[in-house]
Amino acid sequence: MRVLVIGGGQNSEHEVSLASAAAVATALRSIGHEVRTVTISRDGVWDAAPVATPAESLAAAMPALSWADVVFPAVHGALGEDGALAALCALAGVAVVGSDLRAGAIGMDKWATKLVAEAAGIATAPGYVISASDLGDVEYEGPVVVKPVSAGSSYGVGLVREPGDLLDALRTAARFDSRILIEEVMRGREIDVAVIREAGGVRWAAPPLEIHAAGLFDTAMKYDGTARFTVPAALTPAEAGTLTRTAVAMFDALGCAGVARMDFFLTEDGPVLNEVNTMPGLTAASQVPRMFAAAEVPYPELMDRLVRAAADRRASRERSATSRRDHARA
Ligand SMILES: Nc1ncnc2c1ncn2[C@@H]1O[C@H](COP(=O)(O)OP(=O)(O)O)[C@@H](O)[C@H]1O
């Protein structure tokens, strides 16, 4: 298939997205897909026309979009993972890997994710949202985690243990979003679960992964090579079953597609959902590919399945649109 891989993007995860996109492109080429790549700069300029404005460069990238059988938007964070690129592909009528606009947008918003999870009977850390313009009004009532409602890679996430540290943490979070989430500190093991929706619609979860982090799983640990993962996580069958069922339930509640990573704390009271990543890190060393490797799905094959799932979803949408039209005529 002809696959357009998009990387980069206009947020703090730009570099991570470059790494994901490069790995995805190499893997898809290695199994015989015809791959083109395009990179979005931090300023929103698509390198299809690097000297242009964002709008002009987007226009120049359109031929590549219509060339593609499938677009693979390996762009984490805002204006990528949040559904912006899925929306662009939907408008252009091109198959796209991963979740659609709605699931991407809700998954990117940690507060909205909480509301959906709680409504679906899935526990999350108790917390509340404030506006970045009201930082001074927050009172210290005990240890909390402070984080931007919408960011990633742990940017702006802080653990506050002393009243004197609260304002600094709030200001740091406010650099990344105008809404800030203040959460109770969850105690428990940090376990990630990856769920894939394959061509044909079957969803399944790979064996969970445990992150070993003393304290917060912070940005430095994520990318300096010191992160230690155990895949599969050492879990009882009951724990693994509850985690994977909960992950699939959340995947379905949001209506995700492609692959999504559901991150949990495994507490004494069971799994507590921390967050949903609808375009998780996709280098071969990232959590999701490592979980599928543990399920005997090698990295290039995982990328291939994602591309096929996207093409299949587009084809079945077209089939149902045609049958709706035929019904209307009849
Ligand atoms: N409520 C919480 N209690 C305990 N630790 C938390 C809590 N929220 C976040 N963390 C820690 O901070 C890390 C980053 O927070 P997260 O919400 O996952 O942000 P990001 O989207 O940037 O990955 C988590 O992996 C976890 O280690």
Ligand SMILES: [Mg+2]
């Ligand atoms: Mg996280």
